[in-house]
Amino acid sequence: MVKHYGMAMDLSRCIGCHACSIACKIENGLEVGMNWHRVETIGEPGAKVGEDLPAGTFPDLSMYWLPIPCMHCINPPCMAVCPASAISKRADGIVLIDKEKCIGCKYCVWACPYEVPQFNPLDGTVEKCTFCAHRVDQGEEPFCVHVCVYGARVFGDINDPHSEVSKLIARKHGRVLLPEQGVEPAVYYLGP
Amino acid sequence: MGIEYSLLILTLFSGLAIGSTSLAAVAELGDFTQKSERFKEVSKWGAYLALPCLIIGLAASVFHLGRPLAFLNGLSNLGSSWISREGVFGILFLILVAIYALFWFLAGRGGAVSKVWRLVVGILSTLSALALVFSTGMAYAMVRAIPAWNTPLTILFFAVSAFLLGTLLVGTTLAVRSLMAKSVEEKAVLLASLQPFAGLGTILVITLIVVGGLRLIHLSVATTQAAGQSLSLVTSSLLGLTLARVIIGMVLPLVAMAYAWSKVRSRPETINTWMIVSFVCVLAGEVMARALFFLTAVHV
Numbered sequence: 001m002v003k004h005y006g007m008a009m010d011l012s013r014c015i016g017c018h019a020c021s022i023a024c025k026i027e028n029g030l031e032v033g034m035n036w037h038r039v040e041t042i043g044e045p046g047a048k049v050g051e052d053l054p055a056g057t058f059p060d061l062s063m064y065w066l067p068i069p070c071m072h073c074i075n076p077p078c079m080a081v082c083p084a085s086a087i088s089k090r091a092d093g094i095v096l097i098d099k100e101k102c103i104g105c106k107y108c109v110w111a112c113p114y115e116v117p118q119f120n121p122l123d124g125t126v127e128k129c130t131f132c133a134h135r136v137d138q139g140e141e142p143f144c145v146h147v148c149v150y151g152a153r154v155f156g157d158i159n160d161p162h163s164e165v166s167k168l169i170a171r172k173h174g175r176v177l178l179p180e181q182g183v184e185p186a187v188y189y190l191g192p
Numbered sequence: 193m194g195i196e197y198s199l200l201i202l203t204l205f206s207g208l209a210i211g212s213t214s215l216a217a218v219a220e221l222g223d224f225t226q227k228s229e230r231f232k233e234v235s236k237w238g239a240y241l242a243l244p245c246l247i248i249g250l251a252a253s254v255f256h257l258g259r260p261l262a263f264l265n266g267l268s269n270l271g272s273s274w275i276s277r278e279g280v281f282g283i284l285f286l287i288l289v290a291i292y293a294l295f296w297f298l299a300g301r302g303g304a305v306s307k308v309w310r311l312v313v314g315i316l317s318t319l320s321a322l323a324l325v326f327s328t329g330m331a332y333a334m335v336r337a338i339p340a341w342n343t344p345l346t347i348l349f350f351a352v353s354a355f356l357l358g359t360l361l362v363g364t365t366l367a368v369r370s371l372m373a374k375s376v377e378e379k380a381v382l383l384a385s386l387q388p389f390a391g392l393g394t395i396l397v398i399t400l401i402v403v404g405g406l407r408l409i410h411l412s413v414a415t416t417q418a419a420g421q422s423l424s425l426v427t428s429s430l431l432g433l434t435l436a437r438v439i440i441g442m443v444l445p446l447v448a449m450a451y452a453w454s455k456v457r458s459r460p461e462t463i464n465t466w467m468i469v470s471f472v473c474v475l476a477g478e479v480m481a482r483a484l485f486f487l488t489a490v491h492v
Contacts (some may be wrong), residue, residue: 032285040356046374063296077335077337079274080272081272081273081274081334082269082273083265083268083269083273083276083279084265084266084268084269085265085268085269086265101268102207102258102262102265103257103258103259103260103262103265104257104259105256105257105266105275106258107260107273107331107335109274110193110283110335110337110338110489111312111335111337112337113336113337113491113492115337115491119258120258121258123258123259124258125258126255126258132283170273171285175361178492180205181208181336181337
């Protein structure tokens with residue numbers, strides 16, 4: 001089967017330290033205000049961004065963190081709507097934006113169910129997580145996986161049933177965000 | 193989502209151009225088949241007005257881009273992107289409507305362009321205009337991540353809005369010319385042209401109200417949380433804007449045009465004032481409708 005890189009994130013291991021987001025910014029040299037990888041707190045509804053407020057009443061409290069990189073979907077809606085053919089999918093499943101072709105129309109921002117692509121006002125183009133394709137090409141993992149203190153992330157070929165990531169997804173019943181959107185994301189979540 | 197002002201201008205002005213061109217071609221076809229010149233002014237002004245409106249709309253669309261100078265790149269994904277298709281149909285429409293307006297200009301100066309050729313260009317302009325409004329609607333309607341847009345009603349909204357805007361733009365131009373006409377004959381010709389406008393406008397406003405109602409029903413029956421949030425915005429923080437849109441953009445013009453329609457035979461000159469009032473109200477209403485379109489767009 002054709003290789004398709006993906007990721008499994010064990011939410012029961014994630015402590016919301018945001019090291020992945022910071023690592024992403026450093027590795028990819030992101031401008032101030034740009035964030036290719038966000039971590040949402042799933043707790044009290046209506047809590048402000050950055051406020052880690054649990055839902056419920058003591059002692060029945062619940063809260064967890066949901067890291068959201070680009071899902072590198074099997075059917076990426078951003079690629080279908082891009083009028084400039086600036087978004088492409090590599091043979092290994094990684095979805096990339098060609099900034100030379102991008103015209104900054106922002107339709108990919110609207111089309112992405114996960115609100116991942118970000119418009120960069122400094123150069124007038126849209127950008128997003130690349131799964132650190134430059135590192136993957138060197139045989140390394142994406143930097144967010146490399147820095148995750150608690151080993152909450154596993155990266156690999158989700159089409160290879162013998163890969164660590166596939167085994168983990170199968171064993172821990174990995175699920176995807178917004179499956180009803182039909183985009184078949186390559187990022188799976190394990191845990192709560 | 194915030195208001196995308198350049199896209200608001202694009203859809204408003206391209207709507208004006210699409211509606212006035214379609215009206216012009218239909219009027220010209222009617223005159224051609226009836227061998228009359230009753231709606232000559234409608235066709236001529238429809239063609240004249242469409243051109244500047246389309247230029248303004250397309251210019252706004254370019255300035256919406258982060259890299260306006262690279263706008264030609266945006267035509268390179270015709271296979272799957274409705275934005276690319278919208279761009280191609282927009283340029284095609286611009287070329288055709290420019291020729292159509294030129295033919296009318298030449299006709300006014302004793303030019304040699306035959307009526308048949310002018311009619312053919314008018315019909316082709318209308319077909320490209322219809323393709324443009326369909327592409328615009330599809331560009332939003334296919335965004336599954338925004339349930340408020342993800343419905344065929346989005347296409348219907350842009351289409352009905354365009355026909356109403358164009359009809360009233362041409363009608364208002366003729367009404368102003370009628371009010372300023374110096375001779376009785378000229379006034380009579382313009383009033384005869386304007387006669388069907390009140391009825392047509394009334395029907396289009398009713399259609400717009402129905403489409404607006406169906407869009408609200410679509411949101412209320414959708415099962416996603418985002419659709420519920422969109423509906424909640426309409427009934428809470430955006431209630432004032434929604435009511436203003438309904439009253440100014442729908443109720444007032446409906447009353448004005450229905451009244452003018454009822455007086456078509458007894459007091460035909462009544463239509464002049466009410467046509468202008470209706471156009472101003474509908475224009476304001478459609479600006480608000482587009483603002484609401486973007487403000488109520490909530491991601492899944």
